[in-house]
Amino acid sequence: xxxxxxxxxxxxxxxxxxxxxxxxxxxxxxxxxxxxxxxxxxxxxxxxxxxxxxxxxxxxxxxxxxxxxxxxxxxxxxxxxxxxxxxxxxxxxxxxxxxxxxxxxxxxxxxxxxxxxxxxxxxxxxxxxxxxxxxxxxxxxxxxxxxxxxxxxxxxxxxxxxxxxxxxxxxxxxxxxxxxxxxxxxxxxxxxxxxxxxxxxxxxxxxx
DNA sequence: TGCCAGGCCCTCTTTAGGGCCTT
Numbered sequence: 460x461x462x463x464x465x466x467x468x469x470x471x472x473x474x475x476x477x478x479x480x481x482x483x484x485x486x487x488x489x490x491x492x493x494x495x496x497x498x499x500x501x502x503x504x505x506x507x508x509x510x511x512x513x514x515x516x517x518x519x520x521x522x523x524x525x526x527x528x529x530x531x532x533x534x535x536x537x538x539x540x541x542x543x544x545x546x547x548x549x550x551x552x553x554x555x556x557x558x559x560x561x562x563x564x565x566x567x568x569x570x571x572x573x574x575x576x577x578x579x580x581x582x583x584x585x586x587x588x589x590x591x592x593x594x595x596x597x598x599x600x601x602x603x604x605x606x607x608x609x610x611x612x613x614x615x616x617x618x619x620x621x622x623x624x625x626x627x628x629x630x631x632x633x634x635x636x637x638x639x640x641x642x643x644x645x646x647x648x649x650x651x652x653x654x655x656x657x658x659x660x661x662x663x664x665x666x667x
Numbered sequence: 668t669g670c671c672a673g674g675c676c677c678t679c680t681t682t683a684g685g686g687c688c689t690t
Contacts, residue, residue: 476690480672485690521690557674558689582688583675596688613690655676 468496469644470549470576471626473618474562475522477514481565486510486535488524490542491615493623494549498630500623504545505616507532522613536570543572550644554597554622556580579644581622583651584629587658588637597621604628638666 472492478485488510494502507524509532519525532538553559556578567573585595592603598612598621606624611617626647633642633650639662642650646665653661 474690478672479690482673483671485672488690518690553689555674555687555689558672561673562690580675586676586687594687 468494468549469552469579469626470494470546471552471581471619471623472546472559472563473553473615473622474559475518475524475613475615476562477510477512477518479558481561485562486512487539487562487566488514488518488529489522489615490538491617491619492542492545493616493619495623495626498627500620502545503616504542506538506541508535508538509533510535524614535566539566539570540572543567543570543574546574546576548575550576551578552581552622552626553578554580554618554625555582577644577648579648580651581626581629584647585625587650587653587655588629588632590655597625600625637662 470492472490474487475489476485476487487508489507490504492504493500507529509529511534513526514524514529557580560578563574582595585592585600589603592600594600597618601608601621601624604625606621606628608621609617612621630642630647633639633647639646650658650661
């Protein structure tokens with residue numbers, strides 16, 4: 460059951476990591492997050508973190524985060540303890556949330572911390588609500604929805620801010636395109652998890 | 668030795684395979 464620390468407050472987060480496999484030794488190297496309340500960013504969290512080993516060239520090129528930048532960064536334990544305090548029991552949103560959830564779970568397991576919030580996925584929600592989008596990559600959706608952006612991608616805070624803007628666009632779409640008044644986190648999560656074949660029927664039911 | 672993520676979703680499907688997403 461979703462647990463909210465304050466009404467309509469969610470935290471949108473994004474990890475940059477050493478690779479795709481949290482359960483095969485990959486670690487987080489950057490975390491960025493914004494706290495959304497009433498459709499406005501009211502708080503931010505951002506930090507690089509030193510994973511304890513050198514990252515490969517692909518990740519350096521992909522993220523723009525170099526080994527030199529990580530050399531003097533605080534370690535994952537320090538950063539993730541601070542981040543665990545930041546998220547507390549908030550509900551969480553990420554683009555392709557299963558990826559970020561795996562890394563959040565893995566990093567918090569390393570430091571024996573837990574969180575009680577629930578995850579929702581902007582990628583799944585986008586696939587339900589904007590089925591005509593040419594792609595559901597974050598960068599493509601920013602362009603598709605003409606979301607204001609400084610052109611920075613694959614950095615944690617920039618991607619978290621872009622995902623937050625996307626989340627608000629999808630929220631607005633639910634209200635104005637589908638006639639659903641005051642959709643909350645639980646409803647958006649339900650829509651995101653509903654099979655595509657059933658989404659039209661669900662939206663009509665909710666709108667009534 | 669060789670392999671190496673995992674969940675969602677579609678279809679030429681469901682006793683499966685492959686593309687899309689995340690780094």
